[in-house]
Amino acid sequence: MFNRNVTAHTSAERSVLQLHRLNKIFNANTPLQNHVLHDISLQVSPGELVALIGTSGSGKSTLLNMMGLLDVSTSGELRIQGHLVQGMSEQQRTQLRSESIGFVFQFHHLISAFSVLDNVLMPLMLRFGKPSKLQSEYAQHLLNEVGLAKYKAQPTSRLSGGQQQRVAIARALVTQPALVLADEPTGNLDTQTADEVFTLFEHFNAEHQCAIVIVTHDPRLSARCPRTIRLTDGRIVYDGPSAELPSLLTTPL
Amino acid sequence: MLSVNPLARFGQSLWIEWRIALRFLADNPLQTFLISVAISVGAAVIVFITALIMGLQSNTIDKTLGTQAHIRIEAARQHNILSPKGKNQYLWVLESPRAQRLQTINNWQEVRDALDQYGVLNTVSPLISGPAFAQNGTARASIALMGIDPSRYGGIIQLPDYLLQGRFSVGAGDVMIGHQLAEDLGLRIGDKLRLDAGDNRQAVTKVVGIFELGVRELDSRYVYTDLKQAQTLLNLPGGVTILELKLNDVFAAEHWAQRFKKLTGLHVQSWMETNSQLLNALSSQSMTTQMIRVFVALSVIFGIASVLAVSVVQRTREVGILRAMGASQQQILRVFLLQGGLLGLAGSVLGVLVGYSLVQLFNTMSDLLFVIQLEPSMLLSAIFISTAAGVIAAAVPARRAAHYDPAVAIRYV
Numbered sequence: 211m212f213n214r215n216v217t218a219h220t221s222a223e224r225s226v227l228q229l230h231r232l233n234k235i236f237n238a239n240t241p242l243q244n245h246v247l248h249d250i251s252l253q254v255s256p257g258e259l260v261a262l263i264g265t266s267g268s269g270k271s272t273l274l275n276m277m278g279l280l281d282v283s284t285s286g287e288l289r290i291q292g293h294l295v296q297g298m299s300e301q302q303r304t305q306l307r308s309e310s311i312g313f314v315f316q317f318h319h320l321i322s323a324f325s326v327l328d329n330v331l332m333p334l335m336l337r338f339g340k341p342s343k344l345q346s347e348y349a350q351h352l353l354n355e356v357g358l359a360k361y362k363a364q365p366t367s368r369l370s371g372g373q374q375q376r377v378a379i380a381r382a383l384v385t386q387p388a389l390v391l392a393d394e395p396t397g398n399l400d401t402q403t404a405d406e407v408f409t410l411f412e413h414f415n416a417e418h419q420c421a422i423v424i425v426t427h428d429p430r431l432s433a434r435c436p437r438t439i440r441l442t443d444g445r446i447v448y449d450g451p452s453a454e455l456p457s458l459l460t461t462p463l
Numbered sequence: 464m465l466s467v468n469p470l471a472r473f474g475q476s477l478w479i480e481w482r483i484a485l486r487f488l489a490d491n492p493l494q495t496f497l498i499s500v501a502i503s504v505g506a507a508v509i510v511f512i513t514a515l516i517m518g519l520q521s522n523t524i525d526k527t528l529g530t531q532a533h534i535r536i537e538a539a540r541q542h543n544i545l546s547p548k549g550k551n552q553y554l555w556v557l558e559s560p561r562a563q564r565l566q567t568i569n570n571w572q573e574v575r576d577a578l579d580q581y582g583v584l585n586t587v588s589p590l591i592s593g594p595a596f597a598q599n600g601t602a603r604a605s606i607a608l609m610g611i612d613p614s615r616y617g618g619i620i621q622l623p624d625y626l627l628q629g630r631f632s633v634g635a636g637d638v639m640i641g642h643q644l645a646e647d648l649g650l651r652i653g654d655k656l657r658l659d660a661g662d663n664r665q666a667v668t669k670v671v672g673i674f675e676l677g678v679r680e681l682d683s684r685y686v687y688t689d690l691k692q693a694q695t696l697l698n699l700p701g702g703v704t705i706l707e708l709k710l711n712d713v714f715a716a717e718h719w720a721q722r723f724k725k726l727t728g729l730h731v732q733s734w735m736e737t738n739s740q741l742l743n744a745l746s747s748q749s750m751t752t753q754m755i756r757v758f759v760a761l762s763v764i765f766g767i768a769s770v771l772a773v774s775v776v777q778r779t780r781e782v783g784i785l786r787a788m789g790a791s792q793q794q795i796l797r798v799f800l801l802q803g804g805l806l807g808l809a810g811s812v813l814g815v816l817v818g819y820s821l822v823q824l825f826n827t828m829s830d831l832l833f834v835i836q837l838e839p840s841m842l843l844s845a846i847f848i849s850t851a852a853g854v855i856a857a858a859v860p861a862r863r864a865a866h867y868d869p870a871v872a873i874r875y876v
Contacts, residue, residue: 280787280870301791308789315873319784323483323490333788339478381788 225289226310226388226421227254227277232286234272234444246272247444250286256388257419259412261432261452264441270425271393273441277423278391279307291388308337312382312420314392320366320374320381327353327362330381337385345384352380356410372403379410383418390414392424396431408434480794483785484801487778495806498770502810502849503817505763509756510818510837510845515825516752518835520745524713527738530676532588532619532707533716535737536574536723537730538566565593567702574727575706583719585711586618589703591693595660597640597686599648606644607684608660610693610703619707622674622687628652629672634689639672641682658686660696668692760852767806767856771799775860782864783872792865799861800854807853811846818845 234247246269254260264270275281276288279295288295290310295303312333320329330349331341338345353359356376358369366374375395382390392411396404408431415422424435432438438455440448448455488495541561548554568574571589578587591610596603613633616622623631627642629652638656650656650670659665668688676682694700708723710716713734720733735742775782782795819842822835 275870278787280873281868301793304786304789304791307787313787315784315787319780319787319873321781321784323486323781332785335479335482336785336788336790336794385789 224255225253226256226258226291227252227423228287228289229253229277230287230289232273232276232283232288234269234276234281235284238284245444247276247283250444250446252439252446252449254389254421254423256421257415258421258437259415259435260421260423261435261438262423262425262441263427263429263432263438266427268441269444270441274391274393274423274425277389278311278313279303308333308385310388312385312387312390314375314378314382314390314395316394316397320377322366324366325362326358326364326366326369326377329366329377330384332381333385349380349384352383353377355413356380372399372407375399375403375407376410379407379414383414383420386418387420390420390422392422394425394427396426396428404428404431477797480797480801483798484805487774487798488802488805491774491777494770494774498766498806499810499813501766502763502806502853503812503814505759505766506811506814506845506849507817507821508759510815510842511821511825512752512755513841514818514822514835514837516748518833520748521836522833523741523745526677527741528713528734530620530678530681531734531737533710533713533734534708534720534723535732536568536706536708536727537704537732538568539728539730541566565697565699565704567591567699567704568706568729571703571706574729578706578708578723581719583710583712583715584708586615586707586709588612588615588619588707588709589690590616590705590707591690591697591699591703592705593660593693593697593699595658595686595696597644597648598657598659599650599654602648604644604647605684606658606686608658608693608696609685609687610690610697611687612690618709620676622672625674625676627673627675629670632671633687634692636666636668636692637671637688638668639674639687640670641685642673642675643679643683644686645670645673647683656686658688658696660698662698664696664698666692666696760848763807763810763849764852764856767803767853768859770806771803771857771860772863774802775799775864778864779867779872779875782867783869783875786867786869787873795867796861796865799864800857803853803855803857803861804850805853807850807856808846810853811849814849815842815845818842 229250229252232247232250233245236242236244236246250273262270262274272281276283279290283296286296290306293306295306298306321332324332327346327349328335330353331345334341334345334349341349350359350362353362356379358373358376358380361369361373366377369377375398379395382392395411396407399407411422411424412434414420424431426432432455433452435452437450438448438452439446440455541563543558543561545554545556575587575589578584589612593608595606595608597606611633613631622639626639629639631639633639638658640650640656645651648656650673652670652673654670656668656670657665658668674682676685690703694702710719716733717735720731720736723729724731785795819837822837826834
């Protein structure tokens with residue numbers, strides 16, 4: 211017991227994200243009980259780019275919500291940058307989320323009542339209030355990197371789907387998070403736009419040294435990530451280099 | 464984690480909540496406009512009705528009390544005194560009530576001086592009042608002889624304001640009479656008037672003033688003279704029958720009447736007792752207004768609540784996004800509370816303006832009746848209460864938004 215704690219601590223220092231025997235059961239102890247995640251254990255180190263794949267219903271999104279502190283596990287341990295999440299209050303989880311995690315969703319999810327620049331600044335404004343000059347400049351710098359600097363004052367509804375997703379990526383990075391979680395960020399885009407958006411992820415991964423976990427259905431994109439984790443029925447069936455990912459046909463289910 | 468001064472942090476974080484609340488309201492201009500109009504109609508109704516009823520009531524009270532003292536102190540009523548009965552004795556009595564002859568208040572000067580010490584009293588005015596006949600030639604009229612102390616009586620009825628002709632003067636044979644009596648007896652300023660209080664006590668006086676109090680009963684019966692003349696005529700040398708009091712606070716009359724009764728043992732009546740019917744009417748009127756106000760306020764509150772309930776559902780996904788971006792439950796709560804408060808504020812400011820215009824319109828249209836006074840404090844409190852009501856109305860929807868499960872909310876389409 212003592213020994214395990216020590217290992218957990220030392221490895222936590224290296225990891226952005228560490229999961230130990232995480233389980234999620236929806237509607238526990240009712241006839242509708244649904245065991246979605248089984249004993250998930252994994253680690254993500256700083257600067258890693260990880261693809262999370264699996265068929266729909268395999269628990270990818272639930273796992274991502276868990277990592278993003280949007281949902282709580284039924285049992286097991288989850289550490290973000292060494293902070294044990296289990297036992298935290300809602301307020302502490304919110305603070306940890308706002309400091310360490312950036313999100314990109316499938317349907318970009320910008321807030322249409324605000325301009326492009328305000329959307330990028332939103333995580334900072336929620337945390338610090340009125341943005342400083344430095345913060346505004348950084349947000350504009352990010353918009354510049356995603357190639358949308360000239361749209362900063364526009365309402366988000368003027369942008370195309372790919373452009374909106376790029377705004378969402380800039381927004382996820384504005385707090386300089388240690389971990390970015392992306393839930394099928396290209397699922398709604400055509401192939402060419404998807405490639406462009408994915409290139410941005412690679413760019414920021416290299417440039418900002420933030421760990422990125424991407425849920426994707428697209429085998430072309432997961433192949434571009436150095437590491438792939440495959441979920442089947444709530445269990446990890448593969449976790450290793452993408453290049454060595456066995457084909458679905460040969461994977462024992 | 465960051466160490467920022469918590470107060471500065473609170474102020475800073477409210478900044479974004481203001482911003483989101485305002486943007487959300489501006490993002491749905493039709494909805495915001497419609498509910499603001501609904502709130503402003505409610506606020507306008509409340510302001511106008513309140514002002515109207517307050518104006519009406521203060522006008523009625525002013526008119527009633529303009530020709531009346533707030534408290535009248537008279538000598539104690541006279542009762543038959545029965546001999547005490549012994550043990551095992553029964554007394555069967557058939558008694559006639561005592562006739563209440565005109566009676567002076569004992570030591571009235573001392574009572575007056577004692578009452579003068581009370582800060583709540585505006586005026587203490589001695590009066591001797593009794594029945595008499597007025598005669599001009601062969602015309603006779605029954606009158607109420609009012610012997611007053613002219614230096615004090617002004618605090619009870621501001622007689623000079625009511626004079627139609629002549630001047631304010633009593634004593635040295637001068638009297639002032641009501642215009643109805645003047646008409647009945649055919650009197651003009653300067654005419655002689657014979658007063659007869661019975662038992663051959665008569666005096667010939669000179670009419671120096673004719674007044675109109677606006678109450679027919681008083682205008683046809685009141686004859687004002689000074690204390691000394693009335694005392695002689697009514698055969699109460701040195702006496703007064705009534706001490707009339709005016710208070711600074713009209714509605715404290717009953718309270719002080721009870722106190723003075725215990726203090727002096729005299730017969731004390733407040734205007735509220737003598738005008739209990741009027742007071743009843745006024746208080747039921749107030750209750751009706753109160754009810755109208757409560758129900759209008761309730762409908763406004765439920766209006767805001769229902770609009771925000773819909774808005775919260777419409778914004779489910781945005782709430783989920785904001786939560787994922789690091790917004791706390793408290794921040795979401797405050798965003799919607801602010802929206803409720805802002806709607807209440809905007810609606811009530813508009814409503815107060817409309818209510819104010821309605822009152823001004825009323826004042827110019829019906830200048831004959833009375834003028835409604837609008838207290839700025841009333842307008843401010845209407846705005847304040849509406850804003851608070853908006854925040855309260857927002858409480859339930861805001862709590863709901865704050866407790867959305869972000870993982871579910873974010874997938875809401």
